Amino acid sequence: MAHHRFSPTGYHNVLGDRDPVLRITDGDTVTTTTIDAAGRDHESVERAPRPNPMTGPFFVEGAEPGDALIVEIQRMSPTRETGWTYSLLAPNVVDPEILPRLPERQRVEWAIDRNAGTVRLMEPPSAVADLVLPLDPMIGCFGVAPGMGQAISTATSGRHGGNMDFRGFAPGAVACFPVFEPGALFFLGDGHACQGDGEIVGTGIETSFEIEFTVWLKKNANHGWPRGETESDIFTVGNARPLDQALQHATTEMLNWLGSSFGLDPTSASHLLGQVVRYDIGNVFNPAYTVICRVAKTWLRKPDSALGWLG
Amino acid sequence: MAHHRFSPTGYHNVLGDRDPVLRITDGDTVTTTTIDAAGRDHESVERAPRPNPMTGPFFVEGAEPGDALIVEIQRMSPTRETGWTYSLLAPNVVDPEILPRLPERQRVEWAIDRNAGTVRLMEPPSAVADLVLPLDPMIGCFGVAPGMGQAISTATSGRHGGNMDFRGFAPGAVACFPVFEPGALFFLGDGHACQGDGEIVGTGIETSFEIEFTVWLKKNANHGWPRGETESDIFTVGNARPLDQALQHATTEMLNWLGSSFGLDPTSASHLLGQVVRYDIGNVFNPAYTVICRVAKTWLRKPDSALGWLG
Amino acid sequence: MAHHRFSPTGYHNVLGDRDPVLRITDGDTVTTTTIDAAGRDHESVERAPRPNPMTGPFFVEGAEPGDALIVEIQRMSPTRETGWTYSLLAPNVVDPEILPRLPERQRVEWAIDRNAGTVRLMEPPSAVADLVLPLDPMIGCFGVAPGMGQAISTATSGRHGGNMDFRGFAPGAVACFPVFEPGALFFLGDGHACQGDGEIVGTGIETSFEIEFTVWLKKNANHGWPRGETESDIFTVGNARPLDQALQHATTEMLNWLGSSFGLDPTSASHLLGQVVRYDIGNVFNPAYTVICRVAKTWLRKPDSALGWLG
Amino acid sequence: MAHHRFSPTGYHNVLGDRDPVLRITDGDTVTTTTIDAAGRDHESVERAPRPNPMTGPFFVEGAEPGDALIVEIQRMSPTRETGWTYSLLAPNVVDPEILPRLPERQRVEWAIDRNAGTVRLMEPPSAVADLVLPLDPMIGCFGVAPGMGQAISTATSGRHGGNMDFRGFAPGAVACFPVFEPGALFFLGDGHACQGDGEIVGTGIETSFEIEFTVWLKKNANHGWPRGETESDIFTVGNARPLDQALQHATTEMLNWLGSSFGLDPTSASHLLGQVVRYDIGNVFNPAYTVICRVAKTWLRKPDSALGWLG
Structure with missing residues (x-):
């Protein structure tokens, strides 16, 4: 170690x-x-x-x-x-009809304050007097x-x-x-x-x-897609376009995981997922989009494995 | 009233x-x-x-x-x-390749306990000893x-x-x-x-x-899509397939709302949304899917309107 | 009659x-x-x-x-x-990135010549000296x-x-x-x-x-989607977004038709469709898109029905 | 040479x-x-x-x-x-609801007759007495x-x-x-x-x-996507999922081509494409789908280039 x-x-x-x-x-x-x-x-x-x-x-x-x-x-x-961002919503996340009415995209700078734990837009538009985010x-x-x-x-x-x-x-x-x-x-x-x-x-x-x-x-995990864990949740990740397909990949991986690590057959897993699943959207910008399928640990029993929830 | x-x-x-x-x-x-x-x-x-x-x-x-x-x-x-659900993930939310391996869908009953504030699956599969949800x-x-x-x-x-x-x-x-x-x-x-x-x-x-x-x-609101408000957030709703298009509708409606009610031009709104937006998936089952675009009120100033955040 | x-x-x-x-x-x-x-x-x-x-x-x-x-x-x-058209590709059929570079859409008139069997753009742009179509x-x-x-x-x-x-x-x-x-x-x-x-x-x-x-x-046809026939082909129609789903509907309807009217089980129908199917795109503009699944009559035996190929 | x-x-x-x-x-x-x-x-x-x-x-x-x-x-x-195919429609080209009713996919052999210019399914299902294709x-x-x-x-x-x-x-x-x-x-x-x-x-x-x-x-072509030519047509190719995006890529590439090689500004190109374009679906099976945007040469003037239509 x-x-x-x-x-x-x-x-x-x-x-x-x-x-x-x-x-x-x-x-x-x-x-x-x-x-x-x-x-x-x-x-x-x-x-x-x-x-x-x-x-x-x-x-x-x-x-x-x-x-x-x-x-x-x-x-x-x-x-x-300092960090930087683009200044405008990407063309693929808004209705295409409005694109001709939007201004040009620019690159803008943000100030990072490690002590305060904040990021601040350095030259904010007048409509945003001061934009300070965590x-x-x-x-x-x-x-x-x-x-x-x-x-x-x-x-x-x-x-x-x-x-x-x-x-x-x-x-x-x-x-x-x-x-x-x-x-x-x-x-x-x-x-x-x-x-x-x-x-x-x-x-x-x-x-x-x-x-x-x-x-x-x-060892010998035979996973199909990325997985993960936070303090409160387990999650799976699907990457594809459209979002519908990314969601299918993430949900299928979760179904497999609930079976192999938590002993839930497809019907049992469906009863649980149907009422408690949460989805997050990772990105809708890259060539492949990303959807996360997430379940709170509170609904599951931690696997008896040295690797804990991911075991 | x-x-x-x-x-x-x-x-x-x-x-x-x-x-x-x-x-x-x-x-x-x-x-x-x-x-x-x-x-x-x-x-x-x-x-x-x-x-x-x-x-x-x-x-x-x-x-x-x-x-x-x-x-x-x-x-x-x-x-x-009592309430009822179906017992299996819908065909369109998993990878199509696995569908032939899944059991048949059935209708199952849940017991609703208004005093306890819970719902309980009435005849749980053996893998789920007891499924009690809020x-x-x-x-x-x-x-x-x-x-x-x-x-x-x-x-x-x-x-x-x-x-x-x-x-x-x-x-x-x-x-x-x-x-x-x-x-x-x-x-x-x-x-x-x-x-x-x-x-x-x-x-x-x-x-x-x-x-x-x-x-x-x-009066004279000229909204394009449903909107809403919770204690912590404002949100917009897009309904369409694929999810990508539902997300475009919801995001465009939020962009319009941030402009008309909160004074944010498209660049200012983009700076904010880019770093704080949250998306929720309403449904991925119905003919039109539903995506919610959500922003915490903490980043906005409440409009000076009798209708509050929705004004 | x-x-x-x-x-x-x-x-x-x-x-x-x-x-x-x-x-x-x-x-x-x-x-x-x-x-x-x-x-x-x-x-x-x-x-x-x-x-x-x-x-x-x-x-x-x-x-x-x-x-x-x-x-x-x-x-x-x-x-x-006379007839009329819009003068520009719809926003949803091109890469969204190029939309800000395109001119505004206008409504333009065409002259219809029934005797000649032609339509002619009445005020063509200079790059198109004369646009005459059937x-x-x-x-x-x-x-x-x-x-x-x-x-x-x-x-x-x-x-x-x-x-x-x-x-x-x-x-x-x-x-x-x-x-x-x-x-x-x-x-x-x-x-x-x-x-x-x-x-x-x-x-x-x-x-x-x-x-x-x-x-x-x-009578008692139990079709799921529109179907059709030309001199050379039979076809089915799926209407949905994205095109992928419209294609699924049209293909499923053709699979059902090949079974009920032409005696082809799913494997036999797959052998045929896999090598001879043709797809057409009806529209990619309306809220629901349209895909046509088409098979030449030459590969099929005409049903013994008063309604012919549609029987 | x-x-x-x-x-x-x-x-x-x-x-x-x-x-x-x-x-x-x-x-x-x-x-x-x-x-x-x-x-x-x-x-x-x-x-x-x-x-x-x-x-x-x-x-x-x-x-x-x-x-x-x-x-x-x-x-x-x-x-x-000999050649081979799979015996069943792919899961992603039919409505997901029907997948549990379909038989298993198998690999089957076809006989290739170079003299006759035909392919013949070697062990056809009984519903297909004899399947001979070009x-x-x-x-x-x-x-x-x-x-x-x-x-x-x-x-x-x-x-x-x-x-x-x-x-x-x-x-x-x-x-x-x-x-x-x-x-x-x-x-x-x-x-x-x-x-x-x-x-x-x-x-x-x-x-x-x-x-x-x-x-x-x-030299210095600056194309964005594959293009092509047949005796009768020029065409462009878009590869992506969903089909909608593949179609956007192919159409945008055609718009660019009509501009740079045929002198058609976007409005002129739109007038032509709107009434004469043809789309073909390459594949709807691979991770990226393929759509072809095709225009008959009869509507265009051959570029004055040693490379002909592709010049």
């Missing part, structure tokens, strides 16, 4: 079979840094091209296809005092190599994770990815200081971070 | 230009009853055919096309001790006549409301519908004792209710 | 349970007139409001719910010398009352037909609608002098027509 | 930055072979794993990002006497490296081409791909002896081929 510190010297714009930057083991913790979605580091120096340059990949000893990689997000600390960090893009020789752009997402932009992937949350390649090959980046549901301006508040995470292996 | 008590003697399976059952006025409160989605009343006697027979319509004096009808849900009391009433289907001579089935929804199956339409919440016909012609029914997001088994816990609501008129 | 001539004096903007204008019988032919989508008649006088005012309904003696109404389009003759009439909107008390706008479509805007509904073709109300209650209108696939400028070349059609009844 | 003969010794399951197998030049013709979607060669020996193993990549001298690679399909000759070869999957370090599975498609399964990619047709990597890196495979629209059983009649093709370069 070592604690590694890793400073990246290069970045990747795909999740794929790339040379590992560090070999780690079940139970290890890593502290590393990420640059922003446009490739800017803690000094706002451009280190890599778009989209979403990734730190990694980390090779997890013993990880084999069919396993699952569990990643606990321990901490996210912004490493600079500093609420999350990971926009992370995941593993997708296998089969694929190298998938960090602009999109899939069964392997990727650019899901779900604001629930925040410190304290645990993510879990199906493993497709030996060593899993874990990548991360695209940190946001804050983001609403759907990433509907096409960005969160994009900035650079120091991130600390811990990994575990679940 | 009269308080009416109305006992229905007939029901409608469409929202349209039907003879009013009662004429009410801005500020009035109505206490009435609804039967369940299958037409059963408080004694489980079938009073009307499916789908979702409606009580009403109520004619609101002075309501004209272009106005908006505000409906505060004051109270919902179940009027019998009694959490909501209105599945309500709205106004859609205008233009249309009579729209209570199985679906649109700009006029209808079968939205959003669990936020609960006591304490306020709904607001665009008016398309003189008198608005307000209908309601399809109460649920509990329901998860999406109504993914095709039902909530369907039962009969006594419902108390109060109406106000907003 | 009477031949009726009917001159309408009023029009409907919904398909629903309206008073019949004429009672006709199995085998009868009707010659009547339709006004254009904006309500203009053969003298360009506005006779009814938008959208798509319908002539009818015609009550077909003996038609009962569960039957099917067969409508052969015998002839369509434009009754004036006069190729078709019916944009027709169908029957949808039942269950519904009255559905002529802007959209469903199982009952409606605004399908499929250019295959042309003279020589036969359409077939499920019957939901006694007498079927057949409506028609929205004739186009020409139209591409998808109705992607939001109109065909809209004009007024004299139309001659013949009806037959298929 | 050399004629190369190339016999592959290895295959790829992604389109990406792989070592070229042959360097060719503008105007060159290549005769090579492809194995079937399951990796079987002309002797039915398995040479590579699924999905859709590709022959290539071919490096085209002088091709640079921003150029377009034109590929004329000169000839496709099946190299064995031998109508086409390429299911071909395209170029997608750039940005991506390696995209041959199961899906995108701007770079890939698994489009459009039956129009047949001998005599010309395809045109945007170039994203130096040398373009052209791959091809997944030949079908026959296929209906949509590839709705999840396969065409899959077999091995000898294929002859000729390449040309269009």
